[in-house]
Amino acid sequence: MAIPFKIILHHKMSDGSYTNAIDSEKFVNDERQLYHLSDLMFTGITENRKLEMEFICDDKNARLYMDGLDTIPAQSLEIEGDGPAYLQPTNDRITLYAPKETNNPNSQEYYPFIPGYYRIKVLAFGKSYYSWLKVKPKQITEDQWVAMRDEVEDTLNGLAQDLIIKNSSIGLDLSVPIPVHILRKLYIVKNDFQKWIVALRNISANPRIRVGKQYHLVPHGKAARIDTVTIRYRARHPESRDMVYSPSHVRNYNLLENQWVKKISKFLIREMNDLYNYLKTHKDKVKDEMKRARRYHRGPEEESIQLRLKRKVLGELEEYERFVSRVRSECLFLLQAEWMVEVEEKTPMSVPYSMLMDERYKRFYSLYRSLKTEKFSVSFDSNYDFYWKRTDLLYEIWGFLQIVNALQHPTVGFEVVGGWIYNNEFDSQTIQVPFLEPGTVIELKKEDVKLRVVYDETVPYNANRTTLYNPIYAVEKHTRPDVRLDFYHSEVYLGSIILDFKYRPLHFVWNQYKVYSSNKTDAMQQLISYRNFHSSWSFRNLPIGLRSQFRPIYEVWAVYPKHEGNSDMESPMRDFKIRLMELTPLEEREELFNGLNDAISKVLSTIQHQN
Template sequence: MVTPFRVCFRQKEPGYYLGGNTEYKEMNITNYVADEADLHKLLDETIPEAVENKWLQLEFTSEDTNARLYMDGFDTIPLDYLNTDESDQVYMAASKERLLLFEDNPYNTKNGNSYYPYIPGYYRIKVISFNKTYYSWLKIKPKQVNEEQWIAMRNEVEDTLKGLAQDLIRKNASVGAEMHSPIPYDKLRKLLILKNEFSKWIIAINKIEKEPRFRVGKVYKLVHEGQKNIVDAVGVRYRSRHPESVGYIYNPQHTKNYNLPENQWLKYILLYFVRETTELSSYLRKHKLKVEKELAQKKFLALEHIQNRSTLLVLKELKQYEIYVGRIRSNCLRVLGVEWMETVENRQPMHIPLCMHLDMTYRQIIKLYRQIKTEEKSVSLNQNYDFYWKRTSLLYEIWGFLQIVKSLQHESSGFKIISGWIYDIDTNSQSVEIPFLESGTVIKLKKDNINVHLVYDTSIPYKPEQSTLYKPLYAADKHNRPDVRLDFYHDVREDYIGSLVFDFKYRPARAIWDSAKINTSDKTDTMRQLLAYRNDFVSPFIYNKILPRYWKRVRPVHEVWAIYPRHDGNPTYSKHSYEHFQTRLMQLTPLEDNEVFHQQLTDSILEIIAIYSELLPE
């Protein structure tokens, strides 16, 4: 695509510290799309690649003197070198001056600013020139680590979303909910159908056993004339053709014919149920042994311990399912063994006869068969997720959002999902599409008397009158759109009791916070943003039911969390380094143990609840 501008990244080649002429590798961005939603269509081989943790420079020139270049990561560069637009977004103006993005030689660091090294991932580029918008990528390749965590993050997001959808589909069952190896969905789906339809099915099969459908027919036999006989036209024709049958009559006898298409279908379905229930019984026995073994390994725990209680509940339900499956199997075998069923052919007719839909008992049998035979519901992701897979910072954001959802349901926190987002999808349709994580998504959770609203990527209004009880904040600063917010409420009093704010930063920690700059004009926009979330959010609803008008003295945001992935260049940060500003840097990394994250989030939540409890009147 011919463009009226040039975007070129430059990296120094290895060995430039040794003296002599410096050689550069130039990476020109030449492939663009006009719609941001089409970014995922750009092929990897057309995207220029730079290497992480290496000197990186950007050149942006244009025929349009008002052209602007936006790029992920610009918010970490001091505003002296960039501009902000009317939406407070940072951009680079077209210029002959080149912008240094990262200096990896500490002796050459200008003004003490090395900015942050771009870590592996895709970085979005947006150019506005002559009132047209162009989008593209720069890819940063790992230098010292492989891409395992990067790939794992995408896989985990996709698996988690599909797993949540399937959990909702089987939400009426608790079997396997607490197990490390839960019953596979395809088997559990069949068990649920058998359990739910069991009573109606048993009534139908018992009635069919006693009153099967049949057709009355005639069978002709030679009998002695002395018996009570009926002579019809067939008998007369037989005698005329067989004069030797003197003394006998070709007598019609009425019979019941059970070998009808509906009974052939019935026999086929019953044999199918025998095979299915035999397989399910075998699986249930094996799974029950696994649960019993797990229970035995926990014998050091008291029976009332939560882990034992959940395991015992699973064991109880497995036994209940065994009973249902066993009774259905035995009833099938019993009906297959009755005398009239032996006259029915063992074959599957081509078509289901109309009478099977009209007769209530037969209709119940075919209904259950169709339910069992129906393939597993298809679960797919909304196509907008393709954009997340390429733009790594957004992938990290949605991955982190799911970690917060998991953390709130972690046993240390104990919240239960009530509604919102994926938890509101209609699971009755055969095909389930997982909705995109749209801005403004709210998930509601509950534990005891505390309700939590988990809010994703929502702008906070600037005017007090635009705030409400369930949109409790307004902003006194330009920074008003955190990635995630947790709003806490006391359920009984319907009282807002505070918030936690989270922002995902896909970058090294030193590019997020620098204590040496806290009281200087060199604070990056990221530091200003985090401080504004803590200091400049206001709520007239905080503690309103117990302490009216107290809100003017209280900051409703208890803590701001900047969440970032582990990086080899990160120093070790602790909560106490930022306690004065109530800003917590928290590491959250794919393929690593994130137990510390779960525990510290629980501690922060308990602190919010404790402060409110202390303010309650006795």
């Protein structure tokens, strides 16, 4: 693809410098294509080595956006409103990273790009172009990098499984809900039911067999076949000249894969019996509750909402009961097949290769494995592809999940009551994790305190555009924090804690030597501006004079990962109410729990001022 610009990287390697222009073939016009490119399409550099960039274009209004640009000195960048930083075409090299000169205390420091993927976007001549810059690790392993994605997937899988008990009508409004493991088994058996039941029937009609030979002495005139074994036998036993040692073909059904089928079928029958007993118990319970509820209603026209809900639950329980009976019948039919008598009833010690190669047996065995491990096949919204490639965004969603989990830790003590994935509905065939869209809210509670965790929502500039549940407005250019924790007591807004996730070394999140200079990075200015958010909803039940004593933002958190370049930094908490919080995959979370507990205690200590 022809591109109307040039991006040239000057990257210092251990053996000297080299110049590398990003090939035009590595750009695409559709951002969605970007997230499906292979690693072979990425331009790669190595971390912690000097990097300069040239952006050359005849369109003087062209813009180059790249993850991490906000960390270089502001005088090198253009920033419009609250939008991301960008570069304009220039004939000069822009330094993206250079090691600090040890003998020059006034030398500029730059953010060393942490290993990961960094998106490049160019707007030129009215069109958009996208590519990747991949930063490869030099001194660290990729374990934490990989662990972050694995942990996100594991967490989302766990949340998706929780949907079963939170959203299924089975168990709701019942004093003794059906256990989660029972519900899980029910949904596993229903998933792809038609495919595996077809496989079961096909096995019943056409099982795998091994054809062999079996020899018997038969009268000479009745020998159907003669082979070399027959001839050798006659040579050794001349006394049997009136008899022939003749082979006959026999079918052997007692194969390992058929032993597995027998074992799995009996296992399924036991599982279906357990499910049937649970369903019957709860069906009888619902019937008793409906009988008691009818005593207070004289006719169908006066049927209460509660009674109608119980009728719906009863219908669903009966439907599942019929389904379980059908599965049990299919398995019994397979066990009654004539050839099954020859199959030994024992637990095979291994899974034969032939079983995994035959799609029928493989599907039946996969069902067994799923039931044994009680795992769900969970699908993710396709938009998660963006996060898997964008390491900074992956850290952001990983951090968001860590915060939600930490709020539920005993040290902090909140519990989730709704929002995002917790409000999702699903059918028996699919469990899809919804995308974490900007503005997503999760609601939690702790006694009479309500907490709304708001993800990536833009706050307005005007107080008139705020509401009780969107209570903040901005007075500076930065208006989009990654996470906002809004606290309420008796429907009165108490205040907020702001969190922003920075996938970079600490020194490029907050630099104590730049605090009072004009050389602050945009990341530092962003954190300070979040602390200056205003609200006209804080303690709205108090007189205006008392209200003015409370600032709505109690703390701003900068959350960053562990890095070899991190060093002790003077905390900006006292002067700016900014808390620096290290949060890293595969590392302990105790500091996070204690930090949240401390910050939230400050917010909740103001409840006494409501009255």
